[in-house]
Amino acid sequence: MHVNLDRHQQQLLLSDVKLHHLTHLTDYLQNIQSPRNNPLEQNSFFHPISGFYISSTDVILRHILFDLSGTFSSPPPYSAYHRAGPRKHIYFQPSQVQAAIVTCGGLCPGLNTVIRELVMVLWDLYGVRQIFGIKAGYRGFYSYEPIQLNPKMVHHLHRRGGTFLQTSRGGFHLQRIVDSIQNSGFNQVYIIGGVGTMRGALAIFEEIKRSKLNIAVAGIPKTVDNDVGIIDRSFGFQTAVEMVQQSISAAHLEAESAVNGIGLVKLMGRSTGHIAVYATRRGLFEFLEGRLKENNHAVVVVAEGAGQDLIPPPPISSTSVSEGEAQEEEKKKMDESGNLVFLDIGGWLKSELNKWWARDHPKEELFTVKYIDPTYMIRAVAANVLVKFAQM
Numbered sequence: 172m173h174v175n176l177d178r179h180q181q182q183l184l185l186s187d188v189k190l191h192h193l194t195h196l197t198d199y200l201q202n203i204q205s206p207r208n209n210p211l212e213q214n215s216f217f218h219p220i221s222g223f224y225i226s227s228t229d230v231i232l233r234h235i236l237f238d239l240s241g242t243f244s245s246p247p248p249y250s251a252y253h254r255a256g257p258r259k260h261i262y263f264q265p266s267q268v269q270a271a272i273v274t275c276g277g278l279c280p281g282l283n284t285v286i287r288e289l290v291m292v293l294w295d296l297y298g299v300r301q302i303f304g305i306k307a308g309y310r311g312f313y314s315y316e317p318i319q320l321n322p323k324m325v326h327h328l329h330r331r332g333g334t335f336l337q338t339s340r341g342g343f344h345l346q347r348i349v350d351s352i353q354n355s356g357f358n359q360v361y362i363i364g365g366v367g368t369m370r371g372a373l374a375i376f377e378e379i380k381r382s383k384l385n386i387a388v389a390g391i392p393k394t395v396d397n398d399v400g401i402i403d404r405s406f407g408f409q410t411a412v413e414m415v416q417q418s419i420s421a422a423h424l425e426a427e428s429a430v431n432g433i434g435l436v437k438l439m440g441r442s443t444g445h446i447a448v449y450a451t452r453r454g455l456f457e458f459l460e461g462r463l464k465e466n467n468h469a470v471v472v473v474a475e476g477a478g479q480d481l482i483p484p485p486p487i488s489s490t491s492v493s494e495g496e497a498q499e500e501e502k503k504k505m506d507e508s509g510n511l512v513f514l515d516i517g518g519w520l521k522s523e524l525n526k527w528w529a530r531d532h533p534k535e536e537l538f539t540v541k542y543i544d545p546t547y548m549i550r551a552v553a554a555n556v557l558v559k560f561a562q563m
């Protein structure tokens with residue numbers, strides 16, 4: 172990007188933009204059918220207006236904030252990605268599409284809305300009739316019969332939290348999954364999930380490409396943790412933030428209604444946010460001291476991944492454990508997908524706060540800590556806005 176600024180004129184030239192290549196079926200399949208007009212052209216209810224279709228020159232820049240004064244210049248190249256959305260020409264004949272939809276990982280508000288919109292768009296706008304739900308995450312590809320979906324089945328889904336298809340962690344066996352996709356005749360696979368799920372989707376796609384299969388894979392990122400690269404946030408994030416407000420407000424009221432009251436809230440988000448907490452932890456007690464003097468109450472919000480190295484691990488069942496037992500203990504620290512299972516920073520912090528008060532305030536002043544852990548209430552709710560989807 173070249174920036175040339177003077178008082179009368181501002182000129183911004185876009186160069187040095189690096190468009191990341193998005194592998195297309197035509198990149199590795201020779202005998203692919205020629206593209207056909209999008210069936211939306213013939214749809215009696217939906218008339219695409221000019222500019223509706225996304226073309227290969229529509230891009231989205233990775234960074235959208237720039238300092239044009241040059242004080243904090245960001246070196247090129249500037250990453251750009253293809254935009255998702257409906258194309259004027261498509262490569263699959265809708266009558267030959269067999270679509271599979273799967274949700275993996277933890278819950279996030281809006282999963283059901285995405286499932287519903289996928290089914291509705293495929294069915295109503297594109298005329299696809301073979302749409303299947305894969306039960307319980309990646310393992311569902313090889314462990315359960317697919318569920319055939321239609322608009323009637325998913326009609327009310329957007330009003331419900333959770334995932335109608337169920338979800339799970341672990342169970343990622345690449346070859347079994349790809350074999351099952353192939354044996355079931357799926358040629359469009361929609362994979363909804365977080366960062367782990369997206370890694371899995373990429374591995375599936377790489378295998379499909381390596382085997383030169385005519386199967387499209389679409390990863391639909393969801394995250395309440397904000398830990399999926401490239402995207403700033405996904406559907407459901409706003410709902411989760413809104414849900415948190417109730418807990419923070421409850422913590423605030425509890426704190427305000429006590430003498431020297433502290434409301435403590437633990438929030439999900441894996442390690443997201445813990446850097447900020449690390450940066451401030453040394454001054455936490457000093458900060459609270461001042462806050463209580465000034466306000467008589469305080470609210471502390473702590474990220475679930477914070478301070479893990481400070482919390483003493485739970486005692487190992489026996490002092491002389493065998494190697495096998497020690498390995499079992501190690502495994503308990505990971506969930507089925509290999510994510511670290513966090514120790515409870517909230518419970519530990521509550522007890523540390525009480526100890527601090529007893530130690531440093533010998534005058535027997537009143538002190539209350541109320542700890543709220545809204546963990547699953549934040550994500551196990553319906554999304555507050557409809558997530559609209561119109562891409563294929």
Ligand SMILES: Nc1ncnc2c1ncn2[C@@H]1O[C@H](COP(=O)(O)OP(=O)(O)OP(=O)(O)O)[C@@H](O)[C@H]1O
Nearest residue numbers: 275276277340341343364365366367368370371508
């Ligand atoms: N590197 C990886 N390669 C292939 N599959 C993976 C990888 N990491 C995780 N998976 C699989 O992806 C699925 C979801 O992963 P995980 O449980 O970590 O949740 P997630 O997608 O990160 O979502 P959440 O944010 O809710 O944790 C699991 O079935 C897991 O086995």
Ligand SMILES: O=P(O)(O)OC[C@H]1O[C@](O)(CO)[C@@H](O)[C@@H]1O
Nearest residue numbers: 277365395396439440441506550
């Ligand atoms: O459902 P589980 O396995 O308890 O997962 C909890 C984790 O899932 C998330 O809610 C979503 O990734 C994290 O914020 C949290 O650490």
